[in-house]
Amino acid sequence: MSASDRNVPPAPARYGHTARALHWLVALVVLGLIPLGLYMVSRGEATGFDALTGALYSLHKFVGFLALWLIVLRMLVRLRGAPPPAATLTRFERVASVTVHAALYALLLVVPLLGWAGVSAYPALNVFGLFDLPALLSPDEALAKRLLGLHGLLAQILGVLALVHIAAALYHRFLKRDGVMARMWPPF
DSSP, X not given: OOHHHHTSOOOOOOOOHHHHHHHHHHHHHHHHHHHHHHHHHHHHHHHOSOHHHHHHHHHHHHHHHHHHHHHHHHHHHHHTOOOOOOTXXXXXXXXXXHHHHHHHHHHHHHHHHHHHHHHHHTTOXXXXXXXXOOOSSOOOHHHHXXXXXXXXXXXXXXXXXXXXXXXXXXXXXXXXOSSTGGGTOSOO
């Protein structure tokens, strides 16, 4: 073994296939829902509630509802276990990782629940004229506006945290080169 081989840390353990697949599926869904939500709201405010805006809202509700169940499944898979933190992480990186991941998981669960509660209170549960989501709350338009406002704000915070998460992954991949990003990277 050469001296340079002794200085290279071993590759960190990877997440399982299911965890990686769910991670990327949830990431794609959330990174699509946030701009869709921002666009549909701004379109509705600018042009009124026309057929296209209604379809965008239906799409957002439908995909958001599916995302909630994907996130629940992702959390159940995560609870089954995860590889230990990479040995290359500094104390600050470990604390930052735990904090950002906890906030991401909390927001991934709370944001769609607030959206569902908001459309329940509005009530605007119909999706594409095909079916209604189950109601979580009785109609209360004032409450709906507060819930949907909080839903939108927390979704934006979720987006910012997702960007922090992506930046950290890229830092580990291109600057630190410690294999941390490879733990979650496809192939599945």
